[in-house]
Amino acid sequence: MILNDLNQVKEKEQAAQKKIVLRCCMAAGCMSSDSKGVKEQLEKAVADAGLQSEVEVRGVGCMKLCCEGPLVAVDPKNELYVRVTAENAPSIIAALKGGKANVEQTDPDAAFFKKQFSIVLANSGVVDPERIESYIAADGYLALHEVLNEMTPKDVVETMVKSGLRGRGGAGFPTGLKWGTVAKSPGAKKYVICNADEGDPGAFMDRSVLESDPHSVLEGMAIAAYAVGADQGYLYVRAEYPLAIARLQLAIKQAKQMGLLGAGIFESPFNFNVDIRIGAGAFVCGEETALMMSVEGKRGTPRPRPPFPAESGLFGCPTLLNNVETFANVPAIYRKGAEWFAAIGTEKSKGTKVFALAGKIKNTGLIEVPMGTPLRTIVEEMGGGAPDGGKIKAVQTGGPSGGCIPSQHLDTPVDYESLGKLGSIMGSGGMIVMDEGTKMVDVARFFMEFCMDESCGKCIPCRAGTVQMHNLLDKILKRKATARDLAKLEELCDMVRNTSLCGLGQTAPNPTMSTLRFFRNEYEELLQPDTFGAGATHPQTVTK
Amino acid sequence: MAAKTLTIDGKQITAEEGETILQAATEAGIKIPTLCHLEGVYDIGACRLCLVEVTGTPKLLPACTLKVAEGMEVSTDTERLRKYRRMTLELLFAERNHVCAVCVANGHCELQTLAYSQGLDHVRYEYTFPKWSVDNTHRLFGMDHNRCILCTRCVRSCWHIEGAGTKNVSGRGGKSRIITDLNQPWGDSESCTECGKCVMSCPTGALFKKGSTVGESVRDRDKLEFIVNAREKKQWNA
Ligand SMILES: Cc1cc2nc3c(=O)[nH]c(=O)nc-3n(C[C@H](O)[C@H](O)[C@H](O)COP(=O)(O)O)c2cc1C
Ligand code: SF4
Ligand code: SF4
Ligand code: SF4
Ligand code: FES
Numbered sequence: 001m002i003l004n005d006l007n008q009v010k011e012k013e014q015a016a017q018k019k020i021v022l023r024c025c026m027a028a029g030c031m032s033s034d035s036k037g038v039k040e041q042l043e044k045a046v047a048d049a050g051l052q053s054e055v056e057v058r059g060v061g062c063m064k065l066c067c068e069g070p071l072v073a074v075d076p077k078n079e080l081y082v083r084v085t086a087e088n089a090p091s092i093i094a095a096l097k098g099g100k101a102n103v104e105q106t107d108p109d110a111a112f113f114k115k116q117f118s119i120v121l122a123n124s125g126v127v128d129p130e131r132i133e134s135y136i137a138a139d140g141y142l143a144l145h146e147v148l149n150e151m152t153p154k155d156v157v158e159t160m161v162k163s164g165l166r167g168r169g170g171a172g173f174p175t176g177l178k179w180g181t182v183a184k185s186p187g188a189k190k191y192v193i194c195n196a197d198e199g200d201p202g203a204f205m206d207r208s209v210l211e212s213d214p215h216s217v218l219e220g221m222a223i224a225a226y227a228v229g230a231d232q233g234y235l236y237v238r239a240e241y242p243l244a245i246a247r248l249q250l251a252i253k254q255a256k257q258m259g260l261l262g263a264g265i266f267e268s269p270f271n272f273n274v275d276i277r278i279g280a281g282a283f284v285c286g287e288e289t290a291l292m293m294s295v296e297g298k299r300g301t302p303r304p305r306p307p308f309p310a311e312s313g314l315f316g317c318p319t320l321l322n323n324v325e326t327f328a329n330v331p332a333i334y335r336k337g338a339e340w341f342a343a344i345g346t347e348k349s350k351g352t353k354v355f356a357l358a359g360k361i362k363n364t365g366l367i368e369v370p371m372g373t374p375l376r377t378i379v380e381e382m383g384g385g386a387p388d389g390g391k392i393k394a395v396q397t398g399g400p401s402g403g404c405i406p407s408q409h410l411d412t413p414v415d416y417e418s419l420g421k422l423g424s425i426m427g428s429g430g431m432i433v434m435d436e437g438t439k440m441v442d443v444a445r446f447f448m449e450f451c452m453d454e455s456c457g458k459c460i461p462c463r464a465g466t467v468q469m470h471n472l473l474d475k476i477l478k479r480k481a482t483a484r485d486l487a488k489l490e491e492l493c494d495m496v497r498n499t500s501l502c503g504l505g506q507t508a509p510n511p512t513m514s515t516l517r518f519f520r521n522e523y524e525e526l527l528q529p530d531t532f533g534a535g536a537t538h539p540q541t542v543t544k
Numbered sequence: 545m546a547a548k549t550l551t552i553d554g555k556q557i558t559a560e561e562g563e564t565i566l567q568a569a570t571e572a573g574i575k576i577p578t579l580c581h582l583e584g585v586y587d588i589g590a591c592r593l594c595l596v597e598v599t600g601t602p603k604l605l606p607a608c609t610l611k612v613a614e615g616m617e618v619s620t621d622t623e624r625l626r627k628y629r630r631m632t633l634e635l636l637f638a639e640r641n642h643v644c645a646v647c648v649a650n651g652h653c654e655l656q657t658l659a660y661s662q663g664l665d666h667v668r669y670e671y672t673f674p675k676w677s678v679d680n681t682h683r684l685f686g687m688d689h690n691r692c693i694l695c696t697r698c699v700r701s702c703w704h705i706e707g708a709g710t711k712n713v714s715g716r717g718g719k720s721r722i723i724t725d726l727n728q729p730w731g732d733s734e735s736c737t738e739c740g741k742c743v744m745s746c747p748t749g750a751l752f753k754k755g756s757t758v759g760e761s762v763r764d765r766d767k768l769e770f771i772v773n774a775r776e777k778k779q780w781n782a
Contacts, residue, residue, distance in 0.1 A: 282716065299713060304589035304609045457694060457713070457720030458590045464635035467718050468669045488668065495631045498604055499592045 001259040013137035018056040023073040026059035027211045035070035041089035061212020063125035066365035080108040111381045120328045124212035132254035135215040143334035148268045156227035162338035164350035169323030172416040181310040182228040185318035190230035193321040196237040197286035200399030203430035205354040206324035210244035214251035220327030225272045233274040283454035301458045302502035345371030349415035360435035376410040390435040398427030400447045401507035403514025423514040440519040444512040445473040451508035462505025465496035482530040550616040565607040581608045584772035585700040638669040641690040649749030681731030692750035698742035710736040
């Protein structure tokens with residue numbers, strides 16, 4: 001494959017484009033409410049009406065408004081049908097000739113869609129994730145071609161540094177800096193790993209990207225591999241994502257057949273293979289060192305850093321590890337330029353961020369917004385506020401490692417620094433909206449239980465500390481705790497945060513600390529009078 | 545090998561490149577509490593008792609895996625570290641069922657000794673009283689999960705000194721436990737060579753020799769170090 005061939009695929013695909021395209025969501029959310037049946041019936045209805053030459057029914061990825069699925073979009077009429085059933089198909093096809101289908105529609109120009117800014121999700125809901133030609137028609141693999149032909153690995157790293165992209169897996173580490181470190185690490189063998197473990201409860205951004213646009217991640221990985229000098233990549237996907245795994249397998253196969261992965265990519269000396277590794281769904285295996293242990297076939301437990309994976313990672317070799325969304329940003333950065341990317345977002349947080357909007361909110365689904373967008377815009381304008389006229393109490397970001405941002409701080413811009421200042425984190429993109437009915441101590445206990453169950457058990461503070469913190473939260477909720485128990489809880493939060501080995505333990509106290517910071521009264525209301533009197537230091541009686 | 549100059553607890557010391565803070569401190573006569581560290585096997589930084597403060601680094605780092613660097617300033621015994629160490633030990637005692645009075649390791653248990661040295665006189669956390677079993681199926685040795693602190697010293701000795709690969713960890717979090725082979729009774733294990741290295745490694749009374757009195761069950765830990773030195777450094781003097 002050379003540039004000419006790539007352009008030919010693109011032209012052929014564009015020439016075959018039919019007048020009307022029905023885009024039918026085939027991502028996991030809509031498929032769980034039978035979008036597959038919808039698509040089959042649409043195809044049948046098109047055939048019955050003899051419209052095959054004019055109408056294409058295209059299976060696409062996520063169209064974002066997941067709560068209203070299955071979704072079907074009609075181009076170029078700009079119509080979006082919601083909650084479509086297989087029986088609706090003939091009505092939708094009949095309406096193509098004029099008239100109105102007897103199916104509910106939503107406004108594709110509503111704030112939920114209009115306020116979005118798509119880089120990562122640009123192809124999501126547009127291209128057919130099961131056909132590489134569809135991705136190529138959307139300028140896919142052009143960036144890889146340019147990188148391999150026009151740029152040295154050093155240029156590639158420099159462009160990444162200039163773009164200002166930061167890791168989307170949670171911590172926001174500058175991607176260019178990471179690439180540069182791996183590129184500079186001595187070693188004949190290097191690896192690139194894509195972290196698609198996505199273990200935060202309520203988060204599904206990475207799954208959607210993989211299901212909707214797998215090639216963008218593969219292209220991003222290939223560009224990264226060229227930059228750092230790696231020839232082998234691994235995609236670490238959790239086993240709970242069978243559809244994403246199937247689409248990735250297909251995408252890898254198609255890319256290999258076209259010479260876009262494998263040996264001598266674009267007839268250059270650059271080789272890059274990608275293999276999939278399936279994780280058994282342990283949250284801790286999303287932590288980079290545990291993930292690499294798991295890829296090596298060992299028990300997935302973290303190890304102390306340094307040494308960092310960039311120096312000594314998978315099988316002891318320099319390893320670049322980035323998140324799915326980080327890689328999905330890459331092709332666009334090389335296609336459109338670092339300056340273009342750096343102009344989006346805020347001073348220190350560039351580009352966009354994808355969030356999985358969930359909880360007590362009208363519109364749930366996927367959103368991609370420029371960094372710096374105020375939380376209020378997201379939850380009130382795009383999300384439509386709490387359902388049934390309820391009032392929003394807090395927004396939880398960062399899952400079990402994050403915190404709750406109370407409604408008085410809704411004007412906070414969404415960027416790494418601002419969320420950090422409020423005791424939360426950007427996280428990987430889970431955003432759970434809570435209304436007035438939510439009890440914050442309950443929330444804290446829920447996340448603590450999650451961390452307790454997901455702790456790998458290697459280090460004592462996290463393994464035994466989360467158990468004690470969970471028991472204390474439980475005791476508070478059962479109205480059996482005193483002020484001394486609360487003090488013990490806070491002391492443990494500080495200790496577990498500072499002494500745990502990996503990020504899981506270090507951040508496990510965050511939801512508790514953040515709810516204590518903003519909703520302390522809810523804890524205190526549950527406390528019982530201390531029979532020993534304030535400040536007493538009697539040893540506690542052991543109870544069974 | 546290049547020498548590095550650094551300060552530990554205000555004391556200027558030199559150490560060889562590649563040494564850990566724990567090694568350097570030990571050579572300089574500074575004692576850092578440890579539990580998962582065992583001479584002879586590689587370190588994993590798991591128990592967090594050896595955490596130290598390094599000037600300029602916000603995070604506490606385990607001395608057993610931290611390598612020395614030129615100009616490093618390390619504190620091993622601050623108020624904050626002492627507090628965290630005591631809490632770590634308290635958490636351990638509350639986690640399983642440690643009844644020293646009836647334990648085979650009473651008097652020569654590293655956990656007990658550490659607790660004394662850190663001035664721990666009571667545990668403030670509620671005991672969880674978990675239900676754990678005892679594996680007495682092996683001809684020579686026994687394992688009491690009630691006393692295991694999951695330091696994995698036995699696992700590392702079994703894999704990396706003996707090379708048998710019998711001992712392992714299964715499960716997650718507080719439910720983690722040491723298993724033999726694929727979770728069989730120890731007595732049924734075909735890979736166990738009955739070498740006893742795991743028993744020698746154990747800091748608590750979790751692994752024990754059958755038929756020996758408490759007084760006799762002092763660990764013969766030097767043997768492990770001797771084997772490793774003989775193998776790696778070709779030193780045959782104990
Ligand atoms: C307990 C734990 C779970 C994690 N889970 C994930 C995950 O599911 N996906 C992910 O991309 N990063 C996860 N991370 C962060 C990774 O360790 C790593 O920082 C990240 O993948 C780096 O990629 P980035 O620089 O592109 O963000 C997790 C970290 C911790 C401590
Ligand atoms: S902090 Fe928790 S998850 Fe991380 S190594 Fe320690 S026990 Fe395992
Ligand atoms: S006796 Fe030796 S071989 Fe058997 S489990 Fe213990 S260390 Fe492994
Ligand atoms: S049995 Fe002993 S050596 Fe093995 S993990 Fe438990 S306490 Fe450590
Ligand atoms: S001895 Fe260093 S962490 Fe256990």
